[in-house]
């Protein structure tokens with residue numbers, strides 16, 4: 001089965017246009033890791049941590065940017081279905097080579113002029129985690145509207161620049177609630193399902209010390225929930241509003257935690273961790 005799929009991968013590879021083929025040809029890097037085993041051990045740690053915290057296990061997103069379709073198939077064969085990619089050209093080249101039941105998550109910087117290519121090129125696109133301005137949301141909304149999937153809303157997360165570093169994308173934390181509100185009001189084909197951040201590297205933090213950027217993201221989620229809820233209730237007070245806001249907050253996701261810091265992120269409430277190098281090895 002796996003061999004067949006890989007053969008299918010190889011033959012479809014030839015049908016790619018020059019651009020994506022160049023992308024794929026440079027993929028791989030120093031591999032020779034047992035991807036299946038790393039998926040299994042990561043999953044086991046996710047589950048034991050969840051049991052310790054009395055919560056459902058967080059989603060494991062395998063971040064596969066720059067990695068070959070063959071390597072992704074190794075993860076797939078180990079049961080992995082959620083994959084994260086960063087580049088539009090790369091995800092549209094890879095997605096058709098891989099099984100249709102993969103749930104693709106876009107986690108890279110997105111320009112509004114690439115939204116259509118992303119939505120139309122990846123039928124299995126399940127979430128765009130990196131919406132940080134209304135222009136990008138509107139471009140995605142328009143792309144979904146003209147796509148075959150227009151009856152199903154596209155899930156999006158707001159990327160928040162919690163560390164304030166210039167190198168990081170994302171809206172300012174204090175603007176997340178207003179952005180969520182604008183998207184909810186103007187983008188009928190999008191569903192705001194959570195907030196996402198990268199955060200600054202914190203090598204000095206000990207294992208159980210909280211990361212201030214993750215705390216900022218959790219606070220943003222509360223603000224987003226309160227704003228969306230107030231809007232849904234016509235802005236009027238109402239007894240049930242704090243409760244409704246809390247219920248919404250519990251449904252909104254926190255996408256935070258990568259190879260170096262995902263355990264800490266989960267202790268701080270992450271519902272979705274994005275793990276690349278710890279599964280697929282270092283990127284070339």
Ligand SMILES: *Cc1c(COP(=O)(O)O)cnc(C)c1O
Nearest residue numbers: 063107258259274275276277278
């Ligand atoms: C590359 C990337 C990851 C994965 O990083 P690792 O350190 O390799 O786990 C996670 N999230 C985003 C947004 C990324 O760009």
